[in-house]
Structure formats: structure tokens, C-alpha cells
Amino acid sequence: MNIRTLCLGILSFQEASGYEIKKEIEDGMFSHFIDASYGSIYPALTMLNAEGLVTLRAEEQTGRPDKKVYAITDAGHAALAKSLAVVPARDKYKSEFLFEMLMQHYLTPSHIIVALEKQLADQRQELAQMNECKADPAEGTFPGCEFVMGYGEAVLTAGVSYLELRLAELKTQALKAAE
Amino acid sequence: MNIRTLCLGILSFQEASGYEIKKEIEDGMFSHFIDASYGSIYPALTMLNAEGLVTLRAEEQTGRPDKKVYAITDAGHAALAKSLAVVPARDKYKSEFLFEMLMQHYLTPSHIIVALEKQLADQRQELAQMNECKADPAEGTFPGCEFVMGYGEAVLTAGVSYLELRLAELKTQALKAAE
DNA sequence: TGATGCATGTAATCCGTTACATGATTCA
DNA sequence: TGAATCATGTAACGGATTACATGCATCA
Numbered sequence: 368m369n370i371r372t373l374c375l376g377i378l379s380f381q382e383a384s385g386y387e388i389k390k391e392i393e394d395g396m397f398s399h400f401i402d403a404s405y406g407s408i409y410p411a412l413t414m415l416n417a418e419g420l421v422t423l424r425a426e427e428q429t430g431r432p433d434k435k436v437y438a439i440t441d442a443g444h445a446a447l448a449k450s451l452a453v454v455p456a457r458d459k460y461k462s463e464f465l466f467e468m469l470m471q472h473y474l475t476p477s478h479i480i481v482a483l484e485k486q487l488a489d490q491r492q493e494l495a496q497m498n499e500c501k502a503d504p505a506e507g508t509f510p511g512c513e514f515v516m517g518y519g520e521a522v523l524t525a526g527v528s529y530l531e532l533r534l535a536e537l538k539t540q541a542l543k544a545a546e
Numbered sequence: 547m548n549i550r551t552l553c554l555g556i557l558s559f560q561e562a563s564g565y566e567i568k569k570e571i572e573d574g575m576f577s578h579f580i581d582a583s584y585g586s587i588y589p590a591l592t593m594l595n596a597e598g599l600v601t602l603r604a605e606e607q608t609g610r611p612d613k614k615v616y617a618i619t620d621a622g623h624a625a626l627a628k629s630l631a632v633v634p635a636r637d638k639y640k641s642e643f644l645f646e647m648l649m650q651h652y653l654t655p656s657h658i659i660v661a662l663e664k665q666l667a668d669q670r671q672e673l674a675q676m677n678e679c680k681a682d683p684a685e686g687t688f689p690g691c692e693f694v695m696g697y698g699e700a701v702l703t704a705g706v707s708y709l710e711l712r713l714a715e716l717k718t719q720a721l722k723a724a725e
Numbered sequence: 726t727g728a729t730g731c732a733t734g735t736a737a738t739c740c741g742t743t744a745c746a747t748g749a750t751t752c753a
Numbered sequence: 754t755g756a757a758t759c760a761t762g763t764a765a766c767g768g769a770t771t772a773c774a775t776g777c778a779t780c781a
Contacts, residue, residue: 368642369740376649386760396648400641407741409762430749432760448652455642455661457668462579463547463634465697469575469690470555473627482634489636511648518644518708525704529697548768565732586769588734609777611732 368450370407371415373397375439375447378421380509382438385409396500396512399493399519400458412437420446476544480537487530494523547629549582549590554618554626557600559688561617564588575679575691578672578698579637591616599625655723659716666709673702 377388377397385408392403412435415421420443426434439447464486471479497519500512556567556576564587571582591614594600599622605613618626643665650658676698679691 368645373645376645379649379651384760385762386758397645400639400644402638402640402741404742405762406743406764413762428760430759432748432762434760444652447649451646451649451652454664455646458643458665459581459638459640460579461581461638464637465579465694466547466552466555466576467630467634468693468697469688470558470626470630471690471693472558472688473623473630485633486637509648509651511650514647514650514712515644517712518647518705521704521708522701525700526697529700533693533696563732564734581769583770584734585736585771592734607732609731611734611776613732 368456370403370411372447372450373401373403374408374411374415374437375420375443375450378437378439379444379447381505382436384434384436385412386434388412394496396515399497399515415443418442476537476541480534480541483530483534483537487527487534490523490527490530494520494527497523547635549586550594551626551629552576552580552582553587553590553594553616554599554622554629557616557618558623558626560684561615563613563615564591565613567591573675575694578676578694594622597621655716655720659713659720662709662713662716666706666713669702669706669709673699673706676702 373392374388377383377391383391385405388408389403389405391397392401392408412421416423416437419440421437421439424436424438426436428434464482467474467482468479474482497516501516552571553567556562556570562570564584567587568582568584570576571580571587591600595602595616598619600616600618603615603617605615607613643661646653646661647658653661676695680695
């Protein structure tokens with residue numbers, strides 16, 4: 368799935384500018400399983416408009432460039448539905464953290480503890496962000512949101528528990544070794 | 547983290563050919579959090595050799611190209627340790643499945659059920675593969691392996707449970723709707 | 726006999742990120 | 754006054770994938 372489809376998907380919820388789409392990808396529902404930068408969003412939107420899959424309305428603003436608000440068209444809905452019809456690619460997960468953990472034979476115990484703590488903090492932050500989304504009434508209205516948040520919560524919570532357990536073990540060992 | 551570092555990491559466990567490295571990335575421990583194709587592995591190995599971070603020994607074979615077995619050097623160990631010293635990037639997770647689930651307003655209930663079943667099958671397969679790794683005595687000797695497998699097991703199991711629950715709900719609803 | 730595994734490599738291409746370019750507003 | 758937010762866009766670059774190229778061995 369490419370950025371064009373992603374933009375179309377976001378616009379299927381609500382019309383938005385490129386800037387707002389980026390925010391949704393960074394802080395909203397989509398942030399948990401997708402990435403995209405301005406460098407890919409703006410060109411995608413331009414393309415989508417040229418192909419008639421979205422329309423464009425310029426909102427005048429003082430002291431800022433016009434806000435270009437995009438909205439999905441019927442052709443856009445059809446294109447999105449078509450993209451959704453193909454069998455989705457498998458999930459892709461990349462983790463430098465796990466790579467580092469596999470390479471324990473290169474690391475000191477204290478380095479490992481720091482890495483674990485960082486990972487734990489990251490996961491907790493992601494969980495917190497997910498709960499923020501939950502609190503946002505705009506998200507709550509779509510049935511897919513509830514599913515995605517439930518999934519994320521289940522997986523992240525399990526990860527956090529495991530990390531906490533392992534971290535506690537390591538700290539105990541470190542204490543014993545220091546004696 | 548790039549493919550060069552990944553190759554170095556794999557070679558820190560055991561000498562191997564490009565082909566074997568690919569297999570490790572596909573089926574072994576690394577498969578759960580990294581991807582790489584021949585198109586990136588072979589050039590990486592050539593570079594690494596040119597830089598003196600690995601050595602190369604050609605094993606003659608009948609009916610096949612020579613097997614080029616790479617082994618990490620002292621300089622390679624040092625380079626790897628250096629790569630490991632920098633703070634690792636955050637985990638990256640891309641999921642077309644979750645995107646599709648968010649787009650439920652475009653899908654029929656039966657399509658959603660199929661997507662869920664596919665995801666469930668994928669996750670179960672990954673769990674099974676992890677347990678295969680566990681059974682492999684070669685993997686068991688390194689402490690990092692145990693950690694990584696434990697993490698994967700925890701996270702995947704949580705995901706599977708959630709998917710099972712949601713799938714059951716949907717199937718019940720589908721039955722009721724059919725009445 | 727046809728698929729799968731073993732074995733190495735290159736070139737074209739894709740898709741996206743990073744960095745650059747610009748500039749007003751608002752909040753601490 | 755300095756950082757963050759709002760707002761849009763382009764160009765260079767990077768990093769990897771896909772497809773291509775080759776060919777024997779083994780197993781069903």
C-alpha cells in the first residue's frame with residue numbers, strides 16, 4: 368500500500384489538508400502502523416487531484432499560505448475500494464532493539480538495561496497515545512478505530528509486561544553481581 | 547541499521563555464505579524483525595570484504611558455483627560494536643491489515659472475516675516458526691535468542707488471542723444476520 | 726518432468742526520506 | 754526572544770526490492 372492510498376483512506380473519513388493528513392499519520396489512529404513524510408504526502412495529493420480522485424478547495428488565510436483542503440470524489444471512493452480489494456501484504460516489523468538484544472555478546476549489562484528501559488518507555492508512550500485517541504470523540508465514531516485500538520492495546524500491553532519482567536530480572540542480577 | 551551491519555551481526559554468530567545469511571533472515575531468529583533480499587546482501591558482503599571487515603574463503607563444489615564463505619574479522623567485530631553503541635532507532639511497524647480494518651466502511655462483513663482469518667493464520671505461522679527456532683539447538687546457545695523468542699511469543703500470543711476473540715464475535719453476528 | 730533447493734550476482738527501478746526553501750503567528 | 758505550530762512545496766539522495774541472468778541437483 369502506497370502513500371496515495373493512505374491519503375485517500377484518510378480523506379474517506381474527513382476532508383483535510385496535507386498538513387492535517389500528516390498530523391493524523393503522526394498522532395492519530397494511523398500512527399501505530401504507518402509512516403509518511405511531507406515529501407511523499409504533498410506530491411501524492413497533487414497526483415490524486417490531477418487524476419480526479421480528490422477535489423481541492425483553497426481556504427484563504429492571513430499570514431499563512433492558503434490552506435488547501437482536499438476531499439475525496441466518487442472516483443476516489445471507487446479507487447480506494449479497488450485498492451482495498453486486493454489481498455493485503457503481510458505485516459512488516461523492523462526492530463533495531465531486537466537486533467541489539469540478539470547481539471548481547473557485544474554489550475555490557477548496563478547497556479542492555481538502558482536499551483530495555485528505552486524500549487519500555489517507547490512502548491508505554493505509544494500506549495498512552497493510543498488512549499488519547501480513544502478519548503478523542505471524533506475517532507470513536509468509526510467501528511474500525513475500536514478494533515485497531517483494541518489490537519494495539521493487546522499487543523503493546525503484552526510487550527510491556529514482558530519487558531518489565533525481563534528488566535526486573537536483569538536489575539536483580541546486576542545487584543547481585545555488584546555485591 | 548543497514549544490511550551491512552545485519553550481515554556483520556549474523557557473521558558474529560557463525561561464518562556463512564550469502565545464501566545462508568538470506569536463509570537466516572528468512573527462517574531463523576532474525577526473520578521476526580528484519581527483511582533483506584539477495585539484491586542487498588551480496589553487494590553488502592562484497593563491500594564488507596573490500597573494507598576488511600570480513601574474510602572470504604571459496605569452497606569448491608561440484609555442479610554449483612563456488613560457495614563463498616564469509617567470516618568476520620577483528621576489524622569487523624570492532625565495527626559491529628561501534629554500530630551497536632549508537633542509540634537504536636524506534637521500532638517500525640507497517641500493517642496493511644490494520645489499514646484495512648480501519649477502512650471497514652468499505653468492506654463487506656465476509657471480506658472482513660477473510661482478512662481476519664488471514665492475519666490470524668499469518669500470526670500463528672510466525673509463532674510456529676519461532677518455536678521451530680527454539681527447538682534448533684544451534685540457536686539455543688546464545689542468551690539473546692531466548693530473549694527475542696520470549697518477546698515474540700508474548701506479543702504474537704496476545705495478538706492471536708485478540709484476533710480469535712474478535713473473529714468469534716463477527717462470526718456470531720454474521721450467523722444472526724443470516725437468520 | 727516439473728518444482729524446489731542450492732548458489733551467485735547485476736541493473737533498473739521504485740518509493741520514500743532528508744534537507745532545503747519560506748515565512749507569519751502564537752505561546753512561554 | 755526563542756521555540757513550537759501552522760502551512761506548502763521541491764530536489765537530491767538513499768536504500769532496498771524486483772526482475773533478470775545462469776545452471777546443476779534432487780525429489781516427488
